[in-house]
Amino acid sequence: xxxxxxxxxxxxxxxxxxxxxxxxxxxxxxxxxxxxxxxxxxxxxxxxxxxxxxxxxxxxxxxxxxxxxxxxxxxxxxxxxxxxxxxxxxxxxxxxxxxxxxxxxxxxxxxxxxxxxxxxxxxxxxxxxxxxxxxxxxxxxxxx
Amino acid sequence: xxxxxxxxxxxxxxxxxxxxxxxxxxxxxxxxxxxxxxxxxxxxxxxxxxxxxxxxxxxxxxxxxxxxxxxxxxxxxxxxxxxxxxxxxxxxxxxxxxxxxxxxxxxxxxxxxxxxxxxxxxxxxxxxxxxxxxxxxxxxxxxxxxxxxxxxxxxxxxxxxxxxxxxxxxxxxxxxxxxxxxxxxxxxxxxxxxxxxxxxxx
Numbered sequence: 299x300x301x302x303x304x305x306x307x308x309x310x311x312x313x314x315x316x317x318x319x320x321x322x323x324x325x326x327x328x329x330x331x332x333x334x335x336x337x338x339x340x341x342x343x344x345x346x347x348x349x350x351x352x353x354x355x356x357x358x359x360x361x362x363x364x365x366x367x368x369x370x371x372x373x374x375x376x377x378x379x380x381x382x383x384x385x386x387x388x389x390x391x392x393x394x395x396x397x398x399x400x401x402x403x404x405x406x407x408x409x410x411x412x413x414x415x416x417x418x419x420x421x422x423x424x425x426x427x428x429x430x431x432x433x434x435x436x437x438x439x440x441x442x
Numbered sequence: 443x444x445x446x447x448x449x450x451x452x453x454x455x456x457x458x459x460x461x462x463x464x465x466x467x468x469x470x471x472x473x474x475x476x477x478x479x480x481x482x483x484x485x486x487x488x489x490x491x492x493x494x495x496x497x498x499x500x501x502x503x504x505x506x507x508x509x510x511x512x513x514x515x516x517x518x519x520x521x522x523x524x525x526x527x528x529x530x531x532x533x534x535x536x537x538x539x540x541x542x543x544x545x546x547x548x549x550x551x552x553x554x555x556x557x558x559x560x561x562x563x564x565x566x567x568x569x570x571x572x573x574x575x576x577x578x579x580x581x582x583x584x585x586x587x588x589x590x591x592x593x594x595x596x597x598x599x600x601x602x603x604x605x606x607x608x609x610x611x612x613x614x615x616x617x618x619x620x621x622x623x624x625x626x627x628x629x630x631x632x633x634x635x636x637x638x639x640x641x642x643x644x
Contacts, residue, residue: 350601351538351609354616358534363508366528366535 383438387430394426462601469513469539470596473589476512476532477505481519483546483579490582500589509535514592516585517571520548520555521562523628527620533569534617538609541596543588544571547578554578567632569618570608 347353362369401419408415433439448458459467479487491497491505506512509532521529533542544565547553552563565571572595573588580588599607608614618636621628632639 352612354538354609354612356534356617358531358617358620359537361535363510363535366532368531 380442383433387433390426390429397422465601466597466599470593471501473500473502473514473541473592474504474506474512475502475514475516476509476536477507478532479518480521480525481548483518483549486579486582487516487518487545487585490585495582495586497586497589500586500593502589510537512536513539514541514543516543516545517549517565518545520553521565522560523562524560526562526565526568526628527622529565530568530618530620534620538616539607540609541572541592542569543573543575543585543592545575545585545588546580547576550574550576562628567637568621570636
């Protein structure tokens with residue numbers, strides 16, 4: 299029946315004209331099949347548990363798995379967030395290397411524009427180092 | 443179903459089975475062991491899973507690191523009294539149906555350390571053991587034999603009725619009491635529901 303709906307059906311060649319032919323019907327059928335494919339095993343498992351295999355929870359079974367030991371304390375431990383400032387300062391000077399290295403490699407080739415390039419790089423370095431000095435003075439690098 | 447009719451149908455190319463048979467067939471060919479070893483028997487257990495002995499032939503090569511996903515606990519090695527509560531708790535944390543193979547002389551009886559103050563004299567004092575393997579340590583062939591015995595046991599389990607296994611019986615317990623450290627020994631020294639001291643006949 300379904301095959302007649304979605305394909306040309308030779309034995310009902312006259313009737314087929316009366317049937318509303320929709321190309322999207324295939325998609326609907328496929329979607330239904332996909333949903334059934336996902337939910338049927340879950341339903342079967344639930345039915346199986348209901349009729350044959352009873353659910354048996356318990357304090358040990360529901361406990362947090364920790365290699366057989368009883369878990370102690372809370373898993374929601376707070377970590378100090380100060381380390382991220384170290385990470386950011388490191389990252390700034392790490393990325394700085396990306397600019398410094400090509401400059402240093404090409405430095406001997408810069409004959410006329412060399413002085414300008416050197417000065418601008420030094421300004422760039424000064425800005426970064428002044429940031430570091432500011433962070434240092436503020437006490438960010440002191441581990442508490 | 444009548445055996446003769448079943449044979450006749452099979453000759454015609456029609457294979458008949460039961461729900462119980464399919465259920466047990468699926469279970470017996472996908473026994474996933476819990477990945478833990480306690481002593482030297484574990485080395486033999488590892489050898490069993492490797493290419494030479496190839497436990498994968500029995501569908502049991504997937505050693506699970508979590509008891510939630512494991513079907514079988516291979517107690518491979520000496521169970522000290524310090525370790526026994528953890529072993530029992532891991533067994534409790536496994537999902538039903540679950541089975542236990544006690545591998546080696548230590549796991550079944552304490553073995554050469556039986557007289558020691560710190561060694562449990564067999565894990566079957568606390569949890570129900572399905573297959574015992576003697577040996578010190580047992581060779582991989584012995585573990586494979588134990589596997590086949592366990593598969594045979596699973597294939598013969600009933601789905602319904604009074605003889606159905608524990609995991610199909612709502613009244614049977616799934617967890618077993620975890621022993622505590624007492625002053626001199628584990629308390630209780632054994633679980634009376636699964637182990638009774640053998641009577642000494644003189």
